[in-house]
Amino acid sequence: MTTPVRRRNGGAMQDRPLGWTRNPLREFDQLLGEMSGLIESTVGGAAPAVAWTPLADVRESDDAFHVEIELPGVKSKDVDVEANGQELVVTGEVKEKQREGVLRRSTRRTGSFEYRLRLPGEIDAERIKGQLSDGVLTITVPKAEIAKPRHVEISETSGSTESSG
Known part of the structure; x- marks a missing residue:
């Protein structure tokens, strides 16, 4: 009875061009790992499902x-409305109403919600105001004094200071 011969992978790899010796998906796996780490650091590893x-x-x-x-x-x-740096986060819950009888169809959203917004400029977090009226939450986020546009006056000088020589 003959026993199978085990060959080393090294011999077959030498016949291939140099570019084939590496794993073509290694870079993709590395990128995917980096993206996962970025998402976890931003959202958090144990973020509640929204x-x-x-x-x-x-x-x-x-x-x-x-x-x-x-x-x-x-x-x-x-x-709940929170401001952290340039980010505005609105979280809360739509509670399901107590009903009598059998609910045949429901298309209303219930449960936890979250709205995140990164604002493009500096904000004055101390003066943020919110008002809930007719099912619409209106939030006014004042800009910080340094972020407001300023009009710059341009002065004009009369005459030229060129010298002839």
């Missing part, structure tokens, strides 16, 4: 950012 993100409009005026977020049926006590 069911949905509400619809919103963001406008910018000369002195503030104005954010309108649709939150129908939400009470102000169920909403």
Whole structure:
């Protein structure tokens, strides 16, 4: 009875061109690992699952950012607004209503929600205001004094100071 002969992979690898000796997916795996690390450092490794993100409009005026977020049926006590640096985070919960009878169909969103917005300029976090009216949360985020546009006066000098020589 003959026993199988085990060959080393090194012999077969030498017949291939030099570019074939490395794993072609190694760079992809490295990139995927780096992206996963970046996401975990941004969101956190044990971030709670967020069911949905509400619809919103963001406008910018000369002195503030104005954010309108649709939150129908939400009470102000169920909403939390936080500002950290240039980021605005709105979290909360839409509670399911107690119903009698059998619910045949439901298309309303319930559960936890989160809306994150990174603003393009410096903000004055101490003066942020929020108002909930008719199912729309309106947040006014004032710009910091250093971020406001300033008009620069340009003076004009009369005459030229050229010398002839």
